[in-house]
Amino acid sequence: MPELPEVETIRRQLNSVLVGRVIRRVEVFTKKSIEGNAQDLVGWEVERVFRKSKIIEIYFLGKERVVIVHLKMTGQLVFDNGEDRVVGGHPTADWVGKLPSKHTRVIIEFMDGSKLFFNDMRRFGWMKIVEKEKYEKELRKAVPDVVDKEFSCEYLEGVFEKSKKSVKLVLMDQDKIGGVGNIYANDALYLAKVMPDRRASSLTKGELKRLWSAVRFVIGEGIKYGGASAANYVDSKGLGGTYQDHFLVYKKDGQECSVCGGKIRKMRIGGRGSFYCPRCQK
Ligand SMILES: [Zn+2]
Structure with missing residues (x-):
């Protein structure tokens, strides 16, 4: 999708x-x-x-x-x-x-x-x-997209503090925050050093701030590279985006973490593949 x-x-x-x-x-x-x-x-x-x-x-x-x-x-x-x-x-x-x-x-x-x-x-x-x-x-949905100026750190805090669900699921809840799907949720949590299965309301102020800027950063990178797409159609005619060449953890299970050298692992949250570094993410 x-x-x-x-x-x-x-x-x-x-x-x-x-x-x-x-x-x-x-x-x-x-x-x-x-x-x-x-x-x-x-x-x-x-x-x-x-x-x-x-x-x-x-x-x-x-x-x-x-x-x-x-x-x-x-x-x-x-x-x-x-x-x-x-x-x-x-x-x-x-x-x-x-x-x-x-x-x-x-x-x-x-x-x-x-x-x-x-x-x-x-x-x-x-x-x-x-x-x-x-x-x-x-x-037209009233919830802000992560690229909108209405998506402030305070807004994210407000969404998280009321939630008992895992941080990754809340981040991807389109009824609360617009535009974060599985790829970018994984990469943002890795960048923010937050485990995807943490309860959303458990995040500290510092973690919230890191996650807020990480989400905006990875979405910005996605847009910069034209999104992610299957490589074969990119190669043949230069069509489609190349964010897949810049994934941080998404689909990298078994590979080395570029920060600590440990192994990227995979778990399932809400039925979706979740990729994380057990050493870097807390
Ligand atoms: Zn690591």
Whole structure:
């Protein structure tokens, strides 16, 4: 599943290629993948592409409705102008293969023939055409993303002090903090020297402060490297991000800790693989 840095990366790329493009045609292959009348979009000009948590938001010039996209597990967006591609989301052969494929759910075609493909193997992802005002007031999540200025150390403290759950689970709870998935939670806890199974409310002020800045740091690194993706699609065409080359502990079980030389271990927390250094993390 793409995490915030991956979604932010595709958001930036789409913003650089979609702004000013006018929709000529919308083809829907899978009805449940898009909510709202897709044909209404014909003639609309893209004004700007935004993001809130893991939702990509496409705004249109002078329109009262906005298109929102959630990629969920296997969704991907591919913009193809006939020569180059901008890709994001779940890395599969469709990033580089012929499109449409059997996973293509929606195609938005622009006046110059360029196309935006929404592919989704398992069909949990969605596109929705929603009223802008209602969306901004009611649906756009009120919790801050870790990259927002509202995500202060005090905010994190407030979330943690009320919780009996493990620090890693609370960090990844999207109803409280937006944008920290498994990869970045593991790396942030390692950097902050906090064991992932510690009870969230047990963190000292110093640990909280370290974790708060570690979370922002690793998410920033993720965005800097364009997110993480499967290496084979990165190598072949230069597509996708390279944060996987910069993982600190994620998927490094059995390898040496770069700080103390000890062995990175793995445990499961809430069903997810959790990687840690038993010597460095307390
Ligand atoms: Zn260590």
